[in-house]
Amino acid sequence: MPKMMKRRKKSRKGKKHKKGPVDAEPEELVRAPHSFVIHRGAVGGYCVALTKDLRKVMEPFTASSVQVRF
Secondary structure (H helix, E strand, O other), X not given: OOOOOOOOOOOHHHHHOOOOOOOOOOHHHHHXXXXXXXXXXXXXXXXXXXXXXXXXXXXXXXXXXXXXOO
């Protein structure tokens, strides 16, 4: 019975190009706490407005354009 062929491994050149982007974010921004502000279930207009206001207050580290599906 013939031998099975081995799987091809990536070369060093392929691994080298997989590094992150050159203009990465500063370390303090990466380590800062991030958050989502969402509502659960069907809510009225006041709660939706309150959710948007809270997102603006917590803006630098909060996803402000998240669409909630329920």
